[in-house]
Amino acid sequence: xxxxxLLPLWLSLKTTFTATLIAFSIGTVVAHSMANYRGKGxxxxxxxLTLPLVLPPTVLGFLLLVVFGKNSPVGQLLSVxxxxxxxxxSATVIAxxxxxxxxxxxxxxxxxxxxxxxxxxxxxxxxxxxxxIFWRITIPLxxxxxxxxTILAFARALGEFGATLMLxxxxxxxxxxxxxxxxxxxxxxxxxxxxxxxxxIIATSLSVVISLNYLSSPNSIKTKTRGNFQLWNRLISxxxxxxxxxxxxxxxxxxxxxxxxxxxxxxxxxMSILKRRLGFTLxxxxxxxxxxxxxxxxxxxxxxxxxxxLAGLETPSSGRIVLNGKTLFDSxxxxxxxxRLRRVGFVFQDYALFPHLNVVDNIAFGLRYGLGNSERYSxxxxxERIKYLVNSKQLQGLExxxxxxxxxxxxxxxxxxxxxxxxPEALLLDEPLSALDPYLREQVEKQLVKGISTYQGVTLFVSxxxxxxxxxxxxxxxxxxxxxxxxxxxxxxxxxxxTVGVAQMTQCQNLSTASMVSPTEVEAIEWDCTLKVIExxxxxxxxxxxxxxxxxxxxxNSQENTFPVWLAHAVETPHQITLYVKINSSPKDTNDWHLxxxxxxxxxxxxxxxxxxxxxxxxxxxxxxxxx
Numbered sequence: 001x002x003x004x005x006l007l008p009l010w011l012s013l014k015t016t017f018t019a020t021l022i023a024f025s026i027g028t029v030v031a032h033s034m035a036n037y038r039g040k041g042x043x044x045x046x047x048x049l050t051l052p053l054v055l056p057p058t059v060l061g062f063l064l065l066v067v068f069g070k071n072s073p074v075g076q077l078l079s080v081x082x083x084x085x086x087x088x089x090s091a092t093v094i095a096x097x098x099x100x101x102x103x104x105x106x107x108x109x110x111x112x113x114x115x116x117x118x119x120x121x122x123x124x125x126x127x128x129x130x131x132x133i134f135w136r137i138t139i140p141l142x143x144x145x146x147x148x149x150t151i152l153a154f155a156r157a158l159g160e161f162g163a164t165l166m167l168x169x170x171x172x173x174x175x176x177x178x179x180x181x182x183x184x185x186x187x188x189x190x191x192x193x194x195x196x197x198x199x200x201i202i203a204t205s206l207s208v209v210i211s212l213n214y215l216s217s218p219n220s221i222k223t224k225t226r227g228n229f230q231l232w233n234r235l236i237s238x239x240x241x242x243x244x245x246x247x248x249x250x251x252x253x254x255x256x257x258x259x260x261x262x263x264x265x266x267x268x269x270x271m272s273i274l275k276r277r278l279g280f281t282l283x284x285x286x287x288x289x290x291x292x293x294x295x296x297x298x299x300x301x302x303x304x305x306x307x308x309x310l311a312g313l314e315t316p317s318s319g320r321i322v323l324n325g326k327t328l329f330d331s332x333x334x335x336x337x338x339x340r341l342r343r344v345g346f347v348f349q350d351y352a353l354f355p356h357l358n359v360v361d362n363i364a365f366g367l368r369y370g371l372g373n374s375e376r377y378s379x380x381x382x383x384e385r386i387k388y389l390v391n392s393k394q395l396q397g398l399e400x401x402x403x404x405x406x407x408x409x410x411x412x413x414x415x416x417x418x419x420x421x422x423x424p425e426a427l428l429l430d431e432p433l434s435a436l437d438p439y440l441r442e443q444v445e446k447q448l449v450k451g452i453s454t455y456q457g458v459t460l461f462v463s464x465x466x467x468x469x470x471x472x473x474x475x476x477x478x479x480x481x482x483x484x485x486x487x488x489x490x491x492x493x494x495x496x497x498x499t500v501g502v503a504q505m506t507q508c509q510n511l512s513t514a515s516m517v518s519p520t521e522v523e524a525i526e527w528d529c530t531l532k533v534i535e536x537x538x539x540x541x542x543x544x545x546x547x548x549x550x551x552x553x554x555x556x557n558s559q560e561n562t563f564p565v566w567l568a569h570a571v572e573t574p575h576q577i578t579l580y581v582k583i584n585s586s587p588k589d590t591n592d593w594h595l596x597x598x599x600x601x602x603x604x605x606x607x608x609x610x611x612x613x614x615x616x617x618x619x620x621x622x623x624x625x626x627x628x
Contacts, residue, residue: 007173008181008197012158015089015177019096019157024150027104032138034092034105035112053102061166064095064452068167091168092175096160100153106153111145112138114189120354121313124339125346127370127422136369138354155208157200266290273309273329275302275482279430282306282482292452292459294473294490296466296505301479303462304349307428310460311346312339322423323458340371345419351411353403359414360399363389366422389417393451409444416451420476426458433468445471466507470494478505498627503545508550508624509596514544522625527594529583532560534620542628548578550622551597553607554615561620564613568593570604577604581616 034046052060068085070077078085085091123133133508139146161179168175170184178197185194236500267290275282282302286293295303308314310321312328315336321329323344328337353362367382375386393413403411412432419427419525432448433441437598449472452459463469469476469490476493478486478501486493486502497503503511512526523529524544531544554562565581572578577600580593585595597616598608605612 008176008178012177015092015096016157018093020154022097023100023104023153028108031105031108032112035109035264050102052098057162061163064167087169092164095163096157097165098156099160104149104153107149108146109470111142115141118348122352125311126366127340132369151208267458270322273316276317284484286487288458292472294469294476296469297460297479302482311344312342343425345424345427347415347419347429347432351415355403357499358400358402363417393417429461431462508545509548511545532620537625540627543626545624546595548598554617557615559617561618562615565616566612
């Protein structure tokens with residue numbers, strides 16, 4: 001007989017499967033918790049959880065012996081119930097589980113950490129609970145990593161030797177697994193049996209490597225993800241249906257307890273919040289109605305944070321948010337409505353489409369899995385709503401495609417349709433055009449304007465592109481370092497910027513410190529000239545500005561505010577020329593200039609042949625008199 005005793009094989013398989021199941025269950029839960037943990041001591045906790053990965057097996061076995069020995073607190077407690085761990089099959093399971101757990105934990109944790117947080121935030125804004133998000137979004141995206149961790153844990157548990165020998169001993173038929181059988185065979189000179197056991201271990205390990213290579217194949221991942229999700233989706237739906245039937249009364253009671261308010265004839269938003277972060281404070285106070293409101297500002301000005309606070313994805317330090325008469329947040333009253341209950345649609349900068357769902361399933365996510373929507377809407381109503389959105393957003397023929405199969409414009413339309421599917425009371429657009437090239441941006445912008453033109457709710461549009469926000473929005477709110485520096489109709493903000501920051505944000509490229517000479521004259525200090533003005537400057541007047549396209553080159557100095565200028569240098573683009581000119585004297589070098597003037601190429605051809613100096617006219621009606 002090749003194998004006089006098959007018990008090591010049976011014990012190894014039984015021990016390995018049991019240890020793998022325990023490592024899988026505990027490792028997945030702990031990995032998910034640690035991936036989302038933001039508290040203190042995360043590195044220490046992570047180090048302790050992965051310590052068995054680097055400790056020598058005999059040291060690990062000794063530590064387990066100390067913990068589970070007869071004289072240890074754990075051993076004495078178990079002896080009360082006549083349970084003895086050491087030198088038993090349970091000890092082999094414990095030893096295998098402890099050495100296999102770190103591989104399961106680290107692999108799963110890495111997978112959880114790689115999930116795009118915007119995907120989870122998008123699901124929350126669509127009304128999904130954390131449980132639904134975990135099973136419908138997170139698990140389908142990380143299952144390859146969890147499976148890889150399970151396989152690695154299985155292989156590690158199968159080959160465990162040192163810790164098992166220390167804790168469970170080498171008892172034939174009871175704790176003698178394959179690695180221990182190999183040790184005994186070699187020690188007894190039975191090389192044939194040892195080689196056969198080794199071949200079994202090698203075959204198993206090779207299977208693990210092949211499985212991992214197959215799972216890591218991009219084509220395999222895409223095919224299995226799409227196919228397996230349909231089966232997974234049906235399984236989860238069946239479980240959720242059963243749970244709803246068992247707890248129907250309870251769920252109805254919970255909905256009845258949530259306060260409802262009468263619908264507003266005119267959409268309204270009141271937002272007055274303070275949000276403190278390390279090195280940054282956001283303080284905004286504004287109202288909005290049915291006219292799209294553009295939030296402008298540079299990077300780090302607080303635009304996206306404002307949107308996230310409204311959606312409930314971030315919690316303000318203090319303040320109040322009221323949408324259509326319903327209080328979403330109030331620090332004094334202790335109100336903080338969860339994201340899933342706020343009825344706020346969110347189109348993220350990268351669109352955050354669920355990669356494992358096709359176009360229809362992305363659009364339908366909030367209708368199917370949003371809180372109570374599966375009971376509120378019939379299947380036919382959901383289908384009709386999806387059909388309407390597909391047609392209105394021109395997505396016909398794309399219903400079965402996945403996000404990676406769509407262009408940037410198509411992805412944006414899907415994201416907009418998904419956000420509008422549940423008829424939210426506010427629609428938040430976080431730089432939805434920034435990831436597109438200039439040509440595609442123009443086309444998609446037109447589609448976006450058309451898409452939100454029929455929306456009857458509060459719309460906030462975040463952008464750092466002034467022209468884009470001007471075309472899309474009626475009113476503008478400009479942020480700088482977390483503070484509102486302007487909030488008005490877009491034409492008034494452009495015509496009368498009240499601070500240097502607002503002037504710069506509205507693309508005024510010519511600014512100079514200034515002082516009042518008389519009620520009709522001001523001195524532009526950096527420009528080295530005195531300018532006539534139409535009306536007296538404001539009391540705290542400190543700057544004068546003019547936009548580059550408002551400067552005009554004329555043939556003589558007959559008009560007021562006309563000065564001789566010399567060209568420092570010019571920058572050409574296909575359709576426009578930017579001239580850098582100096583007033584009253586010729587420049588010393590290309591960096592010695594006072595004003596920028598922007599001309600169309602046709603205008604440039606008319607003046608470039610003239611002899612220096614040229615005459616520059618600064619129209620008094622175009623001057624911006626800016627407060628300090």
